[in-house]
Amino acid sequence: MSRDDLLFVSRSEWGARESREIHHMDKPVSLVFIHHTNMKSCMTLEEGCEEMRVIQNFHMDDRGWDDVGYNFLVSEGGHVFIGRDWTRVGAHTYGFNRVAIAISVMGNFTERPPSERTLQVVQNVINSGVAQGKITPDYKVYGHRDVRETDCPGDKLYAVIKAWEHAGQEPPEKPAA
Ligand SMILES: [Zn+2]
Numbered sequence: 001m002s003r004d005d006l007l008f009v010s011r012s013e014w015g016a017r018e019s020r021e022i023h024h025m026d027k028p029v030s031l032v033f034i035h036h037t038n039m040k041s042c043m044t045l046e047e048g049c050e051e052m053r054v055i056q057n058f059h060m061d062d063r064g065w066d067d068v069g070y071n072f073l074v075s076e077g078g079h080v081f082i083g084r085d086w087t088r089v090g091a092h093t094y095g096f097n098r099v100a101i102a103i104s105v106m107g108n109f110t111e112r113p114p115s116e117r118t119l120q121v122v123q124n125v126i127n128s129g130v131a132q133g134k135i136t137p138d139y140k141v142y143g144h145r146d147v148r149e150t151d152c153p154g155d156k157l158y159a160v161i162k163a164w165e166h167a168g169q170e171p172p173e174k175p176a177a
Helices: 045-062 116-131 155-162
Strands: 007-009 029-036 072-074 079-082 100-105 135-143
Touching: 007 045, 029 116, 029 155, 045 079, 072 116, 100 116, 116 135, 135 155
Parallel strands: 007 079, 029 100, 029 135, 072 100
Antiparallel strands: 072 079
């Protein structure tokens, strides 16, 4: 699978509501955080779009955020749903939202990892960001739990990303407020 195989699903395709406030990051990021949604796993495009609307409603109405929190969400059907996209500041990793992008895998990965294909899609998204100059080539990947007390992104997904070439070993330094 090459990066050309990425199946991006635009906000209008998944039926996104309009964002509230929008803030952009002005520099390429050197941190990528991996999350899981801890909600449904989706295979078909239709299921994924429906789940995206559920997640966006949850983030906007219950959490009170401006939009779905993550920059991208990847389903086990291999779709890449556009959340805040490459340059918008998200609501995903407390203290790091202005200097990182977040990719969330749809599902719960405590008992099992995502499929190989899904993991490849996540890496392809990151590679695409590097190729487009949105992520620095020397970037580090972390799991949400590396900087916050949380189970996210699930034990099994966390174990996988810690073995990736770009996995950060030392915890990342918190950016100045
Ligand atoms: Zn998380």
